[in-house]
Structures are given as C-alpha cells and as structure tokens.
Amino acid sequence: xxxxxxxxxxxxxxxxxxxxxxxxxxxxxxxxxxxxxxxxxxxxxxxxxxxxxxxxxxxxxxxxxxxxxxxxxxxxxxxxxxxxxxxxxxxxxxxxxxxxxxxxxxxxxxxxxxxxxxxxxxxxxxxxxxxxxxxxxxxxxxxxxxxxxxxxxxxxx
Numbered sequence: 001x002x003x004x005x006x007x008x009x010x011x012x013x014x015x016x017x018x019x020x021x022x023x024x025x026x027x028x029x030x031x032x033x034x035x036x037x038x039x040x041x042x043x044x045x046x047x048x049x050x051x052x053x054x055x056x057x058x059x060x061x062x063x064x065x066x067x068x069x070x071x072x073x074x075x076x077x078x079x080x081x082x083x084x085x086x087x088x089x090x091x092x093x094x095x096x097x098x099x100x101x102x103x104x105x106x107x108x109x110x111x112x113x114x115x116x117x118x119x120x121x122x123x124x125x126x127x128x129x130x131x132x133x134x135x136x137x138x139x140x141x142x143x144x145x146x147x148x149x150x151x152x153x154x155x156x157x
Contacts, residue, residue: 012128
C-alpha cells in the first residue's frame with residue numbers, strides 16, 4: 001500500500017510490513033537560499049558555499065547546477081519520518097547516506113517503507129519500534145539520499 005504521509009498520530013497497531021509512504025518536495029533555488037540565510041547550512045560565501053547558491057561556481061566544480069546542502073537533504077528525509085509518525089512518536093535512530101548530489105529544482109519523492117514492526121514489541125511493556133527504509137528519489141529515477149530510521153510509536157491500548 002502506498003499513501004501520502006499525513007499530519008496525525010500513527011499507532012503501532014496501524015503499521016504493516018511493506019507499507020510505503022510518500023511526500024513530494026521540490027527544493028528550489030529560493031528554498032536553498034532561505035535555508036542558507038537561516039544559518040542552518042554552509043554559508044553562501046564560505047568553503048563550498050558557492051556550489052550551493054551560484055550556478056557558475058557549481059558548473060566550475062563540474063556540477064550540472066547548484067546543489068542542495070546535505071543538511072537540507074537530511075531535513076527533508078527527516079520530515080517524512082516526523083510527518084508519518086505523528087507528534088507522539090519518537091525517532092530512536094536516523095542514519096542517512098549521501099550517494100550523489102540533490103540538485104536545485106529536482107522534483108523529489110520522499111519515500112519511507114516499513115521494513116520491520118518489531119515482534120519484540122508484542123511482549124508486555126516492550127517498546128513499539130518500527131524500522132523504516134528512507135530515500136529521496138529524483139525525477140531521473142536516482143536515489144541520491146538514502147537512509148534508515150527506527151521510530152517508537154505509541155500503542156492504542
């Protein structure tokens with residue numbers, strides 16, 4: 001089953017192996033510049049900053065166009081987890097791997113797939129841990145950012 005992630009509460013009992021959740025995002029140059037200006041990414045003028053904000057500098061460095069900072073890509077992949085789990089969920093771990101750059105204006109599908117719903121959690125008092133495979137997939141079919149997350153969800157009872 002594939003559904004859009006939603007802003008609501010997800011409970012452990014609602015989760016099934018193989019469930020897939022998708023959000024679409026498109027980081028534009030304007031989004032990247034706002035992110036850089038917020039102080040959360042590398043500075044526009046600092047080391048490597050040009051490849052994040054300047055088309056000619058990106059081309060000089062062998063890139064097709066400016067790239068999205070890794071911290072911003074991580075924020076996008078984290079967002080699908082937090083949107084999916086809801087306000088009472090808790091991220092236990094998050095691991096992200098950068099395979100290639102995310103380019104400005106890439107149409108991205110942010111994916112989360114349930115890969116384990118912790119049989120251990122069925123024991124009384126055990127944590128309700130769900131494991132997810134994560135990816136940012138661009139319109140060229142590439143997955144420049146991939147990862148995994150472990151999330152603790154509340155139970156209905």
